[in-house]
Amino acid sequence: xxxxxxxxxxxxxxxxxxxxxxxxxxxxxxxxxxxxxxxxxxxxxxxxxxxxxxxxxxxxxxxxxxxxxxxxxxxxxxxxxxxxxxxxxxxxxxxxxxxxxxxxxxxxxxxxxxxxxxxxxxxxxxxxxxxxxxxxxxxxxxxxxxxxxxxxxxxxxxxxxxxxxxxxxxxxxxxxxxxxxxxxxxxxxxxxxxxxxxxxxxxxxxxxxxxxxxxxxxxxxx
Amino acid sequence: xxxxxxxxxxxxxxxxxxxxxxxxxxxxxxxxxxxxxxxxxxxxxxxxxxxxxxxxxxxxxxxxxxxxxxxxxxxxxxxxxxxxxxxxxxxxxxxxxxxxxxxxxxxxxxxxxxxxxxxxxxxxxxxxxxxxxxxxxxxxxxxxxxxxxxxxxxxxxxxxxxxxxxxxxxxxxxxxxxxxxxxxxxxxxxxxxxxxxxxx
Numbered sequence: 001x002x003x004x005x006x007x008x009x010x011x012x013x014x015x016x017x018x019x020x021x022x023x024x025x026x027x028x029x030x031x032x033x034x035x036x037x038x039x040x041x042x043x044x045x046x047x048x049x050x051x052x053x054x055x056x057x058x059x060x061x062x063x064x065x066x067x068x069x070x071x072x073x074x075x076x077x078x079x080x081x082x083x084x085x086x087x088x089x090x091x092x093x094x095x096x097x098x099x100x101x102x103x104x105x106x107x108x109x110x111x112x113x114x115x116x117x118x119x120x121x122x123x124x125x126x127x128x129x130x131x132x133x134x135x136x137x138x139x140x141x142x143x144x145x146x147x148x149x150x151x152x153x154x155x156x157x158x159x160x161x162x163x164x165x166x167x168x169x170x171x172x173x174x175x176x177x178x179x180x181x182x183x184x185x186x187x188x189x190x191x192x193x194x195x196x197x198x199x200x201x202x203x204x205x206x207x208x209x210x211x212x213x214x215x216x217x218x219x220x221x222x
Numbered sequence: 223x224x225x226x227x228x229x230x231x232x233x234x235x236x237x238x239x240x241x242x243x244x245x246x247x248x249x250x251x252x253x254x255x256x257x258x259x260x261x262x263x264x265x266x267x268x269x270x271x272x273x274x275x276x277x278x279x280x281x282x283x284x285x286x287x288x289x290x291x292x293x294x295x296x297x298x299x300x301x302x303x304x305x306x307x308x309x310x311x312x313x314x315x316x317x318x319x320x321x322x323x324x325x326x327x328x329x330x331x332x333x334x335x336x337x338x339x340x341x342x343x344x345x346x347x348x349x350x351x352x353x354x355x356x357x358x359x360x361x362x363x364x365x366x367x368x369x370x371x372x373x374x375x376x377x378x379x380x381x382x383x384x385x386x387x388x389x390x391x392x393x394x395x396x397x398x399x400x401x402x403x404x405x406x407x408x409x410x411x412x413x414x415x416x417x418x419x420x421x422x
Contacts, residue, residue, distance in 0.1 A: 008312060012305035031368035032356070032376075038387045039377040043268045043308045048383060050270040050279070055263065058270075058280045062262040065284050070255040070291055 005033055012040040072172060104167050135194050135206035140182065145211055147192060148180040152204050155196035162189035163208070183211070232256070234303045238294075245295050254294055258287050261304065265311050272315045272378045282318055286311045312377075319378050346411060362410035367403035370396050 004026060011033050017023050027033040042048075049055060135149035151158055160181050162170045170189050175181055183189065194206045237260075240253035265286050270279035290310050297306050347355060359368055369388060373379040374396070379387075385395035392398055 007309075009301045009305050009309045012308050013301040015305075016302075031365055032372050035369055035372035035377050035379075038373065039312065039379065040305065040308050042271065042379075042383070042387070043264060043311065044304060046264065046267040046271060047386065048271045048380070049267050050276060054270070054276040055267065058266045058276065058283065059263050061280060062266060062283060062287060063259055066255050066259050066262065066287060066291075069288055070251050070258065 005030060008036050008040075011036045012043075015040055015044065072169065101165075101167065105165075133194055133196050133204050133206040135209065137192075137209065137211065145183045145187070146180055147183065147194070149194045149196075149206060150179065151196040154198055155203050156199070157197040159195045159197065161193050161195060162187070162211075163191040163193075164188065165190040167191065167208075187211070234260070235299075238297070238299065238303055241294055242297070254291055257303065258291060261307055262287060265307065268308075268311055269315055271380065271383070273318065274380075278318070282314055283311075286314050289314070316376075316378060347407075358407065358410060363403050363406055366390075367399055367406065370399045371403050374400055 006026070011027055014024050014027055015037060019028070027037055050058070133149050133151060135147065138146050138148070140146050147160060149158065156177065158175050158178065160173045160175055162173075162183075164170050173181065189211055191208050191210055193208045195202050196204045234257060237253045237257040241250050241257060244250050262283065266279055266283040269282045269286070270276060273279045273282065286307070290307055293310075297303070350358075359371055363371065366388070370384055370390075373384045373387075374381070381396050381400070384390070385397075388396065390396055390399060394401075
């Protein structure tokens with residue numbers, strides 16, 4: 001290694017340069033830089049792939065994390081995937097999604113009929129923990145839907161989660177310490193719930209509830 | 223470029239451009255997700271090769287990908303995205319692993335007792351700055367020994383992999399070269415009277 005040694009990023013960029021090219025002269029003569037280049041080449045084309053079962057699980061988990069963290073939420077999820085998340089990944093298989101939606105909706109309909117209490121106590125894809133948040137929906141003078149809730153003691157943040165008709169998650173909105181949220185009348189969401197958090201830790205959640213507006217329950221997946 | 227323009231074959235550079243165009247927009251997040259998703263398996267495989275533990279490799283790979291996402295706006299595109307991502311993975315993996323000691327490596331020296339007291343040479347090496355150690359390596363080891371030491375101690379590559387990538391044909395592979403390099407390092411330290419031990 002000398003003072004002229006390029007950074008690892010610069011060395012890695014030389015991987016696509018042909019051997020013998022003057023730009024590689026230093027790397028080919030410097031053990032340190034050569035080692036980094038070999039390491040990068042292994043990064044691009046691993047010769048020691050992990051066992052297939054591990055690789056498949058890891059690939060699915062990483063994809064799920066990326067979708068959740070990059071595409072979806074405004075809050076961070078530090079925990080690793082649990083059984084619930086694995087099931088969600090499973091149901092993301094395109095062929096199974098419509099079937100999953102039909103089964104989910106059928107269970108909801110049964111719950112509604114059995115309890116005779118409309119959509120007020122529908123349970124979503126995840127079981128609610130003890131001491132659920134009491135949440136209600138109303139409308140304001142303009143017809144916008146107003147979601148309100150009462151967080152349990154100790155919670156300092158709330159996140160409103162909106163779901164489509166097939167119960168897939170549409171969005172999460174971190175509303176900080178607010179206790180209500182207005183939704184435009186034409187919002188595509190069909191169900192909602194609120195998560196109450198202490199810092200990043202979920203403390204409690206409301207039951208999944210249907211958003212009004214006359215749409216009713218539909219089994220059509222998005 | 224809009225979200226609907228993103229095809230599976232869209233080059234990294236185009237995805238990157240879309241991801242950096244309007245940070246936080248839906249199109250940018252979709253592009254970033256596709257870009258990172260494309261590299262997720264190689265990040266995991268590389269971390270696994272370094273760490274040897276599937277759960278730990280998954281944790282580190284997740285941190286690498288999310289760290290890359292958070293720092294995406296700082297990437298200046300002076301190199302390829304994969305080079306940049308590799309450096310993040312390398313730094314993260316290296317900080318996760320204890321560096322194999324230059325003079326004693328439990329994996330290559332089976333007779334070495336785990337947790338045994340350090341010898342004077344090891345203590346001396348550990349008290350030196352990285353620059354001093356590198357100078358010692360450069361002046362007292364032959365090129366093959368330097369490469370093996372570097373790959374093992376700084377790039378955390380496995381012995382089997384080092385043997386393979388350096389095409390070492392001697393029977394003991396990289397293990398033998400590594401042991402020889404360590405003997406040479408100890409001898410160099412003694413020659414310079416940097417340590418007082420009489421045997422290694």
